[in-house]
Amino acid sequence: MALHIHDTLRREKRLFVPRDPKRVTLYVCGPTVYDYAHIGNARPPVVFDVLVRLLRKTYGADHVLYARNVTDVDDKINQKAAKEGVAIGEITSRYEAAYLSDMALLNVSPPDLAPHVTEHMNEIIAQIQAIIDAGSAYAAEGHVLFDVASYPSYGALSGRNLDDMIAGARVEVAPYKKNPHDFVLWKPSKPSEPSWPSPWGDGRPGWHIECSAMIEKNLGLPIDIHGGGIDLTFPHHENEIAQGVCAHGHAHADHAHDEYSRYWMHNGFLTVDAEKMSKSIGNVLLLNSLVKAMPGEVVRWALLSAHYRQPLDWNQNLLDQSRKNLDRLYGVLRDADALLGDFDIETLEEAEMELAENALDPVLDALEDDLNTPGAIAQLFALGNALRELINDAEADINDVAMARWSLLEAGYLMGVLSMTSDQWFEGGDSGLKAEVEALLEQRTAARAEKNWGEADRIRDRLNELNVVVMDGPQGATWRVKG
Ligand code: AMP
Ligand code: ZN
Numbered sequence: 001m002a003l004h005i006h007d008t009l010r011r012e013k014r015l016f017v018p019r020d021p022k023r024v025t026l027y028v029c030g031p032t033v034y035d036y037a038h039i040g041n042a043r044p045p046v047v048f049d050v051l052v053r054l055l056r057k058t059y060g061a062d063h064v065l066y067a068r069n070v071t072d073v074d075d076k077i078n079q080k081a082a083k084e085g086v087a088i089g090e091i092t093s094r095y096e097a098a099y100l101s102d103m104a105l106l107n108v109s110p111p112d113l114a115p116h117v118t119e120h121m122n123e124i125i126a127q128i129q130a131i132i133d134a135g136s137a138y139a140a141e142g143h144v145l146f147d148v149a150s151y152p153s154y155g156a157l158s159g160r161n162l163d164d165m166i167a168g169a170r171v172e173v174a175p176y177k178k179n180p181h182d183f184v185l186w187k188p189s190k191p192s193e194p195s196w197p198s199p200w201g202d203g204r205p206g207w208h209i210e211c212s213a214m215i216e217k218n219l220g221l222p223i224d225i226h227g228g229g230i231d232l233t234f235p236h237h238e239n240e241i242a243q244g245v246c247a248h249g250h251a252h253a254d255h256a257h258d259e260y261s262r263y264w265m266h267n268g269f270l271t272v273d274a275e276k277m278s279k280s281i282g283n284v285l286l287l288n289s290l291v292k293a294m295p296g297e298v299v300r301w302a303l304l305s306a307h308y309r310q311p312l313d314w315n316q317n318l319l320d321q322s323r324k325n326l327d328r329l330y331g332v333l334r335d336a337d338a339l340l341g342d343f344d345i346e347t348l349e350e351a352e353m354e355l356a357e358n359a360l361d362p363v364l365d366a367l368e369d370d371l372n373t374p375g376a377i378a379q380l381f382a383l384g385n386a387l388r389e390l391i392n393d394a395e396a397d398i399n400d401v402a403m404a405r406w407s408l409l410e411a412g413y414l415m416g417v418l419s420m421t422s423d424q425w426f427e428g429g430d431s432g433l434k435a436e437v438e439a440l441l442e443q444r445t446a447a448r449a450e451k452n453w454g455e456a457d458r459i460r461d462r463l464n465e466l467n468v469v470v471m472d473g474p475q476g477a478t479w480r481v482k483g
Contacts, residue, residue: 003058003368005225006309008233008264009157009257013370016263018224024055024064025219027261029211029228029236030114032071033095034080039285039299039314040229040270040277042106046300046416047267047308047371048227049108053414054367067113067218069211070096073204078193088194102287105296106303107416115214117205121196124205124213127247128185128198136246140176142188142201148181151242151251157264158234183239185209208239212260216244226261230268237264267308273315285314295425297417298323304373304415325377326417326425327467327481329408332384334422335391336405343402352403359383359407363414376415383408426480433481437468441477 003016018024028048031037045068055064072092081088103110117124128144131137136150148154148162155161165181173180184206189195195202215223221244228237244260245251253259269276272283290299301322306312348356362382366375387404390396412418427434440459447455463470463479470479 001365001368003054004370005263005265006370008266011159014263016224018059019222019262021059022063024059025223026052026055026064026066026225026227027211027215027219027223028066028068028111028226029232030068030070031096031099032074032076033092033099034074034076035095036286036288037099037102038277039272039287039290039303042102042287042299043267043270043303043308043312044227044229045103045108046106046303047373048265049416050304050367050373050414051225051227051265051371052109052111053416054364054371057364057414065113065219066111067115067214068111069214070114070116071207071210072096073117073194073210074207082192098288102291105291106287106300107296107419109416113218115218117210117214120210120214120217121205123217124209125186125196125198127213127216127243128205128209130247131185131243134246134249134251136242136251137185138178139200142203143174143176143184144186144200145177145182146185146239146242146246147178148183148242149179151246151256153245153251153256154242155238156257157238157241160234160238183208183235185243208236209243211236212240212243212247215240215260216247221248222259223261225263225265227265227267230266233264233266265308268306268311270303270312270314272313274313294319294323295326297326297419301326301377301417305377307374308371325381329380329384329412329418330420330422330425332388332391333405333408333418334426336387336401337422339391339401340398340405343398345402345406348399348402348406352399353406356403356406356410359386359404360411360414363411367414373415376411380408380411380415380417383411433466433468437463437466437479441470441479444477 004013005016006013026048028044030045031041048068052064052066077088077091081091084091100110128137131146132139132144135147137144137146155165162181186198186200186203186205186209188201188203193204195204215221226237226240241257241260245253245256248259250256250259271277272285275281275283277284287299298319302314302318303312305318305322363376363379366372366379369375383404387401387408390401390404409418440463444456444459447453447459467482468479469482470477
């Protein structure tokens with residue numbers, strides 16, 4: 001199978017054909033760095049990280065160019081800085097650093113490019129000027145507005161028709177707008193807000209223009225794939241297309257939208273205990289707290305357990321299942337490692353490595369089918385079961401065990417899991433667990449020394465709850481999570 005992608009614009013699954021297989025380009029709208037990301041915000045970077053891993057495997061790591069931007073100019077950033085009485089740069093660098101460290105814990109590989117809005121003011125201003133020159137934008141009262149009526153395909157991505165939109169208009173009607181749906185490319189800043197000089201007066205860019213300007217500068221048009229959450233389809237991505245196309249005066253070209261991005265992918269939304277996450281309900285789960293409370297791979301597995309286009313409900317059962325699934329696969333790896341000892345994978349012959357590589361095909365087939373991660377997870381289990389059978393078979397050839405282990409790890413790599421050694425997983429993978437178990441073992445030693453059997457029983461029960469087995473040996477107690 002070859003990669004097929006569900007294209008939001010065409011509303012169908014299509015064979016993926018890059019413009020240039022030596023330079024496959026992907027852009028995903030990244031974080032606005034004004035606060036800690038919530039668990040929903042982690043879905044796009046994790047989903048698209050799997051896509052990038054697949055593209056790198058297919059086209060070669062050097063032939064994929066992945067950009068994920070950082071929005072460091074935004075009203076919410078200004079408000080946060082004012083509230084804390086600190087510089088804007090302090091807020092943006094604090095939350096960008098937090099985002100990157102959370103991403104690292106989720107095994108999200110860094111994008112090739114992370115363009116920042118503050119570093120692209122010249123490109124943003126140049127693109128706005130090009131849109132004005134092409135007759136698709138106008139300056140009015142210190143603002144520059146995109147003239148939606150100038151672009152006949154406006155609405156193609158989100159399936160909205162401008163006439164219907166106007167009939168049901170609920171957008172802000174500013175006196176300087178020709179059409180209520182005209183959107184801001186540039187606006188004046190308030191006295192306390194950051195501002196940049198421009199031909200239309202000092203001010204700052206609207207939100208949408210940053211992505212089309214940074215895409216054009218860093219990747220070149222058209223890009224192959226543009227991704228983001230489903231909420232970005234309208235207005236953000238619709239407006240990006242309008243800007244990118246009209247900056248080149250192609251508003252009336254046939255299939256004008258193809259000149260911006262060849263494929264569009266959008267992930268579905270995440271709910272928490274079947275409810276929308278919202279500050280007023282008080283169910284906003286911060287990614288930063290989650291990755292402190294459990295291994296990042298558990299969070300990542302949970303995020304990949306549903307197909308990316310489907311909604312995903314985040315609940316305790318999902319997390320318990322995800323941890324159990326990983327325990328099971330790491331358990332197989334632990335037993336394979338014990339059997340293999342210091343077996344050197346380099347001693348396998350080329351033909352054997354080819355077989356090991358072929359065993360990945362079902363995983364690749366699932367991922368190439370519009371990134372079917374639940375299907376790929378099922379195939380990870382099939383690889384785990386095959387390895388388990390070899391381990392249990394006393395007659396099995398050790399080379400076959402090594403090959404099956406390699407296939408499982410390689411499939412895990414594509415999904416961004418199984419990145420630790422089994423020892424790390426069962427003892428240190430969950431640093432919170434490790435700290436608690438070790439504290440309990442110390443208390444247990446003290447309780448036994450004091451012959452406080454009630455306390456020793458309480459500790460044993462707690463270890464049981466944590467799914468931990470303790471093995472008392474001559475060198476003291478060792479422990480592991482039940483596999
Ligand atoms: P924001 O910071 O709101 O601009 O969101 C950053 C990214 O997270 C965007 O791609 C959003 O579409 C995505 N996103 C926000 N909330 C959720 C959610 N509950 N589920 C899935 N994706 C989300
Ligand atoms: Zn964007």
